[in-house]
Amino acid sequence: MDTRRALLDALEEGPVSGPALADRLGVSRAAVWKQVEALREAGFAVESGEEGYEVRDVPDYGGDAIAFGLKAPYEVEFHETLGSTNDRARELAEGGAGGVAVVAAEQTGSRGRLDREWVSPPGSVSLSVLVRPDLPPAHAPVITLAAAVATTEAAREAGVDAAIKWPNDVLVPDPESGEAGDRGGAKLAGILTEMEGEADRxxxxxxxxxxxxxxxxxxxxxxxxxxxxxxxxxxxxRAFVQRLLERFHDLTADPDAVLPAWREHAATLGRRVRVETPGGVVEGEAVDVEFPGALVVETDDGRERVLAGDCEHLRRAE
Known part of the structure; x- marks a missing residue:
């Protein structure tokens, strides 16, 4: 953990003296003062009293603001403007990094699944999490489903009744019908996963x-x-990103918990769907999702297990 994150974690616990911070961080008191001044310049209200340094106010958004109080072990790299958080995270991965959340206030070159355009105007949340899970490549889809669950739960905590369309589109269903056209609802969030691996990991x-x-x-x-x-x-x-990162970390630490959570928030299960797959179109009722994220569709010819494809909601199954 870097010095800034360690300082933020220490300050979150309450007033702490300069000498105590220096000992905890393994740096000089002058270095502690410089870090505190940097936080003040970043918009933190840090007061120095008899008991030591104390944070009284936190900026609305930014890397340090997200890291302050974050209950997940990610380093936060923040950019005001960035072409693509995924591209930046890939650069960090190629340099050997791991456990990093790249966040941008504005993203100018974003893209979605299947190379579709993704609009990221100011005010959006744009982030990419770089992880090195101990999984074989065939199990990687469960990480994508974990991100969909984490995003949906963060939205619900913010007061929005979000749901998931298989595999990872986060939607807001129509309040009257529970659906809206072939997308299954109005799109709230998208998720794009990229990976590098070997045969077994x-x-x-x-x-x-x-x-x-x-x-x-x-x-x-x-x-x-x-x-x-x-x-x-x-x-x-800030709170939204923190909740998303914390829930994502909890789920990726316990992959067995992902599918039950995904089912709980699914808009697709129980719907008639058409899925365009590399092997052709699969149409029927979506009845389940199986590890590591395959959609089980009841067709006229029996059940089919779909590992990847573009899912369209047709109507609610009778």
Whole structure:
């Protein structure tokens, strides 16, 4: 853990003296003072009293703001503007890094699944998490499902009734019908996973998450929505990202917990679907999801297990 993150963790526990911080961080008191001054310049209200340094206020957003109080062991790398958080995370992976969350206030060159365009206007949440899971490549889809669950639960905590369309689109279903066209609802967030691995293990995996957060619907495609639009007010992006990262870490540490959580938030199960796969179209009722993320579809010819494809909701199964 770097010195700044260690300092933030120490300050979160309450007032702490300069000497105590120096001992804990293994640096000089002058170095502690420089770090505290850097936090103040970043917008933190850090007071120095009889008991030591104490944080009284935190900026609305930013790398240090997200790291302060974060209950997940990720280093946070923050950019005001970045072409692609996934591209940056891949650069870090190729340099040997791991356990990093790359966050951008604005993303200018983002993309979604199947190389589709993904709009990331100011006010969005754009982040990519670089992890090195102890998994074979065939099990990597469970990490993507974990990200979908984490994003959905963070949205629900922010007051938005989100759900998941297989495998990882986060939607807001129509409040009356519970669905909206072939997408299954208005799109709130998208997830893109990239990986490098060998035959028996994943070397690194990057999960990119793009969320329409504090964005007006007019700035989005017609079939999309935002946290602001659904909640009726801006959401706390700092708290949203923290909850997402914490839940993602918990789920990836316990892969057996991912599928039950995914089923709980699924919009796809119980629906009639059409899935375009590399081997052709599969149509029927989506009845389950199996490890590491395969959709089980009841077709006229029996059950089929779909590992990858583009899913379209047709209607609710009778």
């Amino acid at each position: 994943v070397n690194w995996l990057v999960v990119g998450v793009g969320v329409n957060a504090n964005v007006d619907p007019e700035a989005l495609p017609v079939d999309a929505t935002s946290l602001r639009a659904e909640a009726g007010a801006d959401v706390d992006r």
